[in-house]
Ligand SMILES: Nc1ncnc2c1ncn2[C@@H]1O[C@H](COP(=O)(O)OP(=O)(O)O)[C@@H](O)[C@H]1O
């Protein structure tokens with residue numbers, strides 16, 4: 001397998017709290033991997049470490065053969081890693097298209113180039129028809145897809161999606177699943193944090209399970225849901241698929 005991203009023995013402590021504890025995993029290029037685990041398991045912290053938003057206490061993040069754990073977020077972005085945030089905050093006085101253009105300015109100063117890339121990003125998430133709408137006219141699923149389009153405008157090879165389907169109805173989530181599948185078919189590597197196991201089973205080819213900061217399981221979705229450790233620590237504890 002070709003690993004686009006390798007996380008090696010990654011740890012992050014906040015004072016006495018070990019939020020990420022010696023976690024290792026690798027992401028195969030062009031695949032969708034899900035990062036799951038209960039609230040507080042360390043998923044968002046992992047994203048922050050990969051995206052350069054935080055320095056690890058120890059361990060490495062290797063992207064396309066280059067160590068990036070000490071690289072600033074702008075550089076990580078230029079190298080090809082984009083992320084969305086758990087809380088979506090579009091800029092309200094800008095149009096949908098203008099919001100999606102923001103990501104493109106990470107690699108171009110040309111407004112025309114940014115506009116055409118942003119339009120393509122909006123097309124790939126199904127939002128091109130609302131390019132001129134104001135962001136406060138968007139529904140929640142559209143706002144989530146705008147966040148994804150913004151990330152796509154940076155032209156990433158790896159996309160990190162933090163709970164992009166949270167709060168969506170099943171039919172809305174199914175639409176997002178279709179979008180993600182198409183992006184992966186186009187060669188994009190995706191790491192997504194997702195709570196609903198049914199969606200994980202449907203969209204991910206691999207799953208990494210975190211619990212109290214540590215990796216407790218990894219494998220194909222059907223292997224992971226049958227893992228006794230996962231059942232006990234996660235799926236059993238009020239988990240609903
Ligand atoms: N900036 C921070 N400062 C202190 N503690 C943090 C910080 N970010 C996260 N934590 C703590 O680290 C743990 C993991 O958090 P997080 O990565 O957000 O979990 P998840 O995304 O899996 O819900 C939690 O106990 C959280 O309170």
Ligand SMILES: [Mg+2]
Pocket residue numbers: 043044045086
């Ligand atoms: Mg989180």
